[in-house]
Amino acid sequence: MMTMLWRVSLIAALLLCYMLLSCASEHEKGERQEFQKPDKRADSHIKVKRNHTTANDKRPKTLTPRKKVKKTGRVSVGPRSDIGCTRLGGICQPNRFICQGRYLKDKCLGSKTRQCCVQVGAWSVLCTGHHNNRVRACDAYGCGAFNSERVNGLHKAVDVVCDDYGIISSPFSGSLAGPVSRQDPAGNQYDGVKLLSDVFCVKIFNIRPYRYLGPVAQGEALGYLLPLQDRFSGITSHLELQMCDGTDPSPFI
Structure with missing residues (x-):
């Protein structure tokens, strides 16, 4: 009989503990769900603030005036050393x-x-068969020296005496830079070629070049002299040397 009562008491104690543990678990679960629920009032407060910020963003912002930049022309830059x-x-x-x-x-x-x-040295002889570069003297058609009087002003070139169809040699090493031509007041056309180097740039008129482009060595044949006697009977046959910058080539020939 005593054993039976002890068993009933033990089962009743176990059931009571189970009920207490179940109640505690339910209470903890309810508190957790309550904590996780969003605060509607706080959320609405955040939305109001956002709407207020968006409305303020629509207001025109203060614009900073742009400074006018003055345009300048291209500035030429010279050499950076000697x-x-x-x-x-x-x-x-x-x-x-x-x-x-x-x-x-x-x-x-x-x-x-x-x-x-x-410091430059003298140019070599331009006309084959001549011992030096002789400047054309005065004849019925004028003089060949630099700054000689001409009908249309001063002669800004030097005439070097040559033979008709004579071979013309390069006075210095450099490069041919294309054909050149000029016309006198009477309408006569004079053709030639441009020759240049690091130091010199000269136009040679009244010759027929073999070519107009490419490097040439000093003394190399450039072409031949075109005859002048057909147009100017009695004139001294010559080629014409004109510096590209208009200066006098006399010191170099």
């Missing part, structure tokens, strides 16, 4: 000084009056 002059064997100095040779522009750093003085 290397362009020194590699030619020249020296950079103010062009008011005497140069025992030839001044070259755009080879020196600094002011435009600071130019490259190059």
Whole structure:
């Protein structure tokens, strides 16, 4: 009998513990769900703030006035050193000084009056069969020296005496840079070729070149002299040398 009562009491105690544990578990679960529920009032407060910010964003913002940039033309940049002059064997100095040779522009750093003085040697003979470059003297059609009087002004070139159809040689090493031509007041056309190097640039008129482009060595045949006697009877046959910058080629021939 006592054993039976002890068993009933034990079962009743176990059932009571089970009920207490179940109640505790349900209570904890309810608190967890309550904590996870979103706060509607807080959410609506956030939405109101967002709407307020969006409305404020629609207001026009203060614009910063743009500064007007003044456009300027291209600025020419000169040489950054004197290397362009020194590699030619020249020296950079103010062009008011005497140069025992030839001044070259755009080879020196600094002011435009600071130019490259190059000591240059004489050119070789242009006309085959001649011992030197002889300047055409005066004849019935004028004189061949630089700055000679002409009908249309001063003669800004030098006429070198040659024979009709004579071979013309390059006076210095350089490159041929294409055909050239000029016309006198009477309408006579004179054709030729341009020859240039790092130091010189010259136009040679009244010749028929073998070619108009490419490198040439000093003394190399350029072409032959076109005859003048057909148009100017009695004139001294010659070619015409004109520096590209209009200076006098006399010191070099």
